[in-house]
């Protein structure tokens with residue numbers, strides 16, 4: 047297998063079609079309610095049309111939730127309200143249908159795909175299609191050691207690329223991208239702080255099940271320590287993911303970049319997806335054009351990352367459970383935007399409207415002799 051060169055993505059990723067976007071805007075001008083009167087749905091419809099390269103925009107008919115799952119060694123420090131190694135249990139609950147994302151996905155008729163990259167549990171208890179990409183059990187404790195070996199980082203990144211290809215090949219037309227992780231918001235904080243050049247305190251949030259002040263301080267210190275390990279490898283994104291990321295993060299970054307190559311639009315859920323998107327932006331500056339920030343999850347690192355990519359979150363609904371749930375709620379709005387852009391009638395053409403051919407009466411007209 048040839049060695050992986052992330053620089054290739056810079057050329058492989060094109061911008062969404064600007065000409066199509068202008069056509070979509072022009073069509074919108076002709077519709078019965080003025081552009082802007084549908085608020086953010088107007089720009090959503092135009093974004094989707096450009097991504098699809100289609101005017102009128104096609105309906106989103108085969109969306110999917112894709113969740114990358116993993117445990118993180120850093121959770122052993124007590125930076126998460128969940129027990130270290132507990133992500134496998136969450137995955138089982140998602141699969142059994144009992145998590146918020148399971149309920150919403152059922153209601154919206156959207157399949158959920160979980161990709162286990164580094165859960166810290168026996169693989170036998172999970173379906174083969176979930177575990178087949180796993181590269182190790184739990185990623186390393188990033189305050190003191192690398193999350194992954196270079197080989198594991200490459201394998202995980204390639205797995206993400208492969209998953210994006212599978213989705214694109216099977217006709218998925220939009221992905222809601224989220225994570226199932228324990229310790230994931232700490233890792234995401236490290237990546238965001240490293241790439242934005244800010245202190246640990248700027249990106250340290252309360253995580254999954256809001257942690258108390260003491261745990262917040264441990265999390266902040268863990269991010270600070272991992273940041274020291276991140277700085278020497280900031281110029282190489284695969285090395286960065288190996289040093290302070292994890293297998294789920296490497297896979298998600300590969301997934302995001304390959305989705306952009308395949309012109310598959312992706313809705314970003316929370317801080318983990320945002321951190322991976324930021325790594326992806328470093329690799330290919332055009333890539334964020336293919337992504338939509340679903341919501342503001344309340345994690346400070348997410349806000350920082352989205353700001354860097356000039357992505358404005360669509361919703362603020364206070365859903366902080368992760369696992370793609372908050373992100374999935376953006377889907378009905380995207381579908382609504384597509385339906386409006388495609389189905390709202392156009393205004394009647396001037397020539398087909400009531401006769402308004404008479405010249406307005408000017409001063410001369412009033413002086414002219416009355417019609418005989």
Ligand SMILES: O=C(O)c1ccc[n+]([C@@H]2O[C@H](COP(=O)([O-])O)[C@@H](O)[C@H]2O)c1
Nearest residue numbers: 126229230231253254316317343368369
């Ligand atoms: O994505 C976010 O912004 C976000 C905010 C709060 C919680 N989460 C979820 O919480 C889990 C990780 O939390 P933690 O505290 O263990 O880092 C993981 O399953 C995330 O999807 C995610």
Ligand SMILES: Cc1cc2nc[nH]c2cc1C
Nearest residue numbers: 089090093334335337338
């Ligand atoms: C309007 C819009 C602009 C974007 N730029 C990158 N992603 C985007 C998503 C939307 C919806």
